[in-house]
Amino acid sequence: xxxxxxxxxxxxxxxxxxxxxxxxxxxxxxxxxxxxxxxxxxxxxxxxxxxxxxxxxxxxxxxxxxxxxxxxxxxxxxxxxxxxxxxxxxxxxxxxxxxxxxxxxxxxxxxxxxxxxxxxxxxxxxxxxxxxxxxxxxxxxxxxxxxxxxxxxxxxxxxxxxxxxxxxxxxxxxxxxxxxxxxxxxxxxxxxxxxxxxxxxxxxxxxxxxxxxxxxxxxxxxxxxxxxxxxxxxxxxxxxxxxxxxxxxxxxxxxxxxxxxxxxxxxxxxxxxxxxxx
Amino acid sequence: xxxxxxxxxxxxxxxxxxxxxxxxxxxxxxxxxxxxxxxxxxxxxxxxxxxxxxxxxxxxxxxxxxxxxxxxxxxxxxxxxxxxxxxxxxxxxxxxxxxxxxxxxxxxxxxxxxxxxxxxxxxxxxxxxxxxxxxxxxxxxxxxxxxxxxxxxxxxxxxxxxxxxxxxxxxxxxxxxxxxxxxxxxxxxxxxxxxxxxxxxxxxxxxxxxxxxxxxxxxxxxxxxxxxxxxxxxxxxxxxxxxxxxxxxxxxxxxxxxxxxxxxxxxxxxxxxxxxxxxxxxxxxxx
Numbered sequence: 001x002x003x004x005x006x007x008x009x010x011x012x013x014x015x016x017x018x019x020x021x022x023x024x025x026x027x028x029x030x031x032x033x034x035x036x037x038x039x040x041x042x043x044x045x046x047x048x049x050x051x052x053x054x055x056x057x058x059x060x061x062x063x064x065x066x067x068x069x070x071x072x073x074x075x076x077x078x079x080x081x082x083x084x085x086x087x088x089x090x091x092x093x094x095x096x097x098x099x100x101x102x103x104x105x106x107x108x109x110x111x112x113x114x115x116x117x118x119x120x121x122x123x124x125x126x127x128x129x130x131x132x133x134x135x136x137x138x139x140x141x142x143x144x145x146x147x148x149x150x151x152x153x154x155x156x157x158x159x160x161x162x163x164x165x166x167x168x169x170x171x172x173x174x175x176x177x178x179x180x181x182x183x184x185x186x187x188x189x190x191x192x193x194x195x196x197x198x199x200x201x202x203x204x205x206x207x208x209x210x211x212x213x214x215x216x217x218x219x220x221x222x223x224x225x226x227x228x229x230x231x232x233x234x235x236x237x238x239x240x241x242x243x244x245x246x247x248x249x250x251x252x253x254x255x256x257x258x259x260x261x262x263x264x265x266x267x268x269x270x271x272x273x274x275x276x277x278x
Numbered sequence: 279x280x281x282x283x284x285x286x287x288x289x290x291x292x293x294x295x296x297x298x299x300x301x302x303x304x305x306x307x308x309x310x311x312x313x314x315x316x317x318x319x320x321x322x323x324x325x326x327x328x329x330x331x332x333x334x335x336x337x338x339x340x341x342x343x344x345x346x347x348x349x350x351x352x353x354x355x356x357x358x359x360x361x362x363x364x365x366x367x368x369x370x371x372x373x374x375x376x377x378x379x380x381x382x383x384x385x386x387x388x389x390x391x392x393x394x395x396x397x398x399x400x401x402x403x404x405x406x407x408x409x410x411x412x413x414x415x416x417x418x419x420x421x422x423x424x425x426x427x428x429x430x431x432x433x434x435x436x437x438x439x440x441x442x443x444x445x446x447x448x449x450x451x452x453x454x455x456x457x458x459x460x461x462x463x464x465x466x467x468x469x470x471x472x473x474x475x476x477x478x479x480x481x482x483x484x485x486x487x488x489x490x491x492x493x494x495x496x497x498x499x500x501x502x503x504x505x506x507x508x509x510x511x512x513x514x515x516x517x518x519x520x521x522x523x524x525x526x527x528x529x530x531x532x533x534x535x536x537x538x539x540x541x542x543x544x545x546x547x548x549x550x551x552x553x554x555x556x557x558x559x560x561x562x563x564x565x
Contacts, residue, residue, distance in 0.1 A: 005462045005464070005465055006462060008462070008464055009462040009463055009464040009465070012464045013375060013463075013464075015367070016367050016368075016370055016371040016375060017371060017375065019364055019367040019368055019371065020367070020368050020371040020372070020376065020380070020384055022364070023364065023368050023384070023387070023388065023391075023434060023438075024383060024384060024387045026391070026431055026434075027387045027388075027390060027391045027394075030391075030394060030398070030399075030402060033402060033406075034398065034402075080297070081297050081300055084293070084294050084297030084298070085294075085297050085298040085300070085301060087294055088294035088295060088297065088298040089298065092291060092294060092295075101302065102298050102299070102301060102302060105301040105302040105304075105305045106301050107552070107556065108305050108549070108552065109301060109304060109305055109308075111488060111548060111549075111551075111552040112308065112492075112545070112548065113488075113489075113491075113492025113493070113494070113519065113544070113548060114492070114494065115492065115494040115519045115522055115523055115541075115544075116308070116312065116492075116541055116544065116545055116548075117308075118522075118523070118526070119312055119522060119526070119537070119538065119541045120307070120308045120311055120312055122526060123311050123312070123315050123538070124307060124311045128311070144304045144308075147300075147301060147304070148301075151301070175283050175286075175287055176287055177286065177287055177290045201393050202393075204395075205393065205394070205395030205396075205397075205398075206395070207395065207396065207397050207494075207495045208396075208494040208495050208519075208523060211523075211527075212526055212527065232395050232397055235397055235398075235401070236397045236400075236495060239397070239400075239401045239404070239499070240498075240499060248401065252398055252401065255395065255398070256394065256395075256398060259393050259394070259395065260390060260393070262393075263389065263390055263393045264386075264390075267386055267389060
């Protein structure tokens with residue numbers, strides 16, 4: 001006897017529906033646990049004071065500052081490089097062996113796992129270039145790591161700018177670079193910003209590549225050559241070495257909240273852009 | 279005299295070429311330095327003794343990483359066993375069934391899941407999954423199955439978003455033709471849409487594998503990091519990535535070189551997976 005295809009159809013629909021809700025539930029549970037356990041630990045003192053006794057007491061101020069320094073400096077380096085690459089790929093060449101080669105490079109960089117970036121940053125920046133465990137070594141490693149994201153999102157954003165805008169600009173006798181600077185880039189800016197925000201989110205959450213390049217000093221890094229610690233690294237050390245579960249949860253809340261906030265802004269900008277072009 | 283604007287245009291173009299070349303330069307540097315540190319030990323000790331060696335005691339001259347290679351593949355397969363069906367179901371639901379409101383909920387939820395740092399997954403794994411496995415299944419809880427569970431969830435966003443793209447790009451006419459012949463929605467999905475999106479779906483699995491095999495921080499927190507090939511789902515294990523992360527901070531001499539050799543093996547596996555995935559995706563576009 002064959003089962004009625006309509007019954008199977010309904011059962012499948014229910015099954016798929018349940019799995020979709022299950023995926024959302026995973027996210028809700030993860031965020032729920034972190035918030036529920038962590039919020040009681042967080043107050044102004046926790047955010048603004050220095051850790052004491054390896055982080056067993058006190059706050060996470062240097063880790064917050066370290067995270068901001070690392071994220072902003074690597075964005076500052078990666079954005080011109082990434083947007084520049086995207087402009088070159090979209091505006092200055094046709095598809096050729098050369099662009100294929102560059103795309104291959106970008107794709108490969110995107111596929112490399114963060115521990116290999118850590119390994120590379122450790123041997124190249126920390127040891128061979130004698131930077132030691134330092135903010136600078138962390139920034140340079142992270143710059144390379146987030147570059148593919150910025151290139152891809154910028155390229156998509158620039159491609160989405162309508163051709164007519166460029167043609168009008170040329171007809172007003174603007175040069176190519178003037179057109180890009182005054183017409184194309186402003187129109188593509190929301191998309192580029194989305195890429196930048198996503199990269200910041202990635203920088204804030206990264207651990208494996210940072211711990212071997214920036215190190216894990218608990219002091220506030222006051223120069224590029226000093227070691228420091230990001231929130232993610234601080235959280236990892238607190239949890240793994242069992243220093244303090246309360247402080248680990250507290251750090252996790254600040255960490256996850258910042259990343260959620262950054263990503264939500266990114267999607268807000270993206271959705272607004274999609275709405276405008278369609 | 280050359281016009282200043284023309285000069286500036288040329289200048290800008292060459293700067294942009296240099297920027298574009300920087301990605302290639304970085305890739306070259308990464309390859310050169312990881313290979314440069316990792317290969318000498320292969321020549322000195324012999325590739326066979328490293329890749330198929332069973333014993334890892336780098337300070338005593340044993341550099342065998344075979345158990346870690348096997349372990350890396352085992353957790354990856356475990357992650358795929360969990361992540362692939364769940365991820366594909368979500369992708370099918372999103373592209374074929376969900377209404378606009380559910381889509382508005384699911385898509386950002388998946389993106390946010392992708393944004394959660396791996397240390398957070400590792401931490402929650404240690405606090406909740408490991409004791410669960412210890413209490414109900416036995417062993418220490420730091421095990422193949424705990425690691426697979428957590429990694430399975432971590433690779434969901436990759437699998438969902440890439441197979442969703444593949445499913446959505448199946449032309450609408452296929453669906454209409456199938457429906458016109460009296461097929462139910464599921465028959466259409468099963469017999470028409472999934473086969474036409476096959477290469478993209480496979481690519482999503484392979485990229486998910488790449489993500490799982492490269493994952494580090496969550497794995498070292500949950501896997502238990504024991505130095506042998508796991509014989510059951512409840513055994514602890516150490517992956518290639520874990521080996522690097524656990525020992526890099528204090529390793530010196532040949533020990534450090536051995537960690538770079540581990541990195542070389544990892545890099546070759548990842549490159550192969552990415553190549554296969556990109557090949558699959560490209561074939562889909564060509565079609």
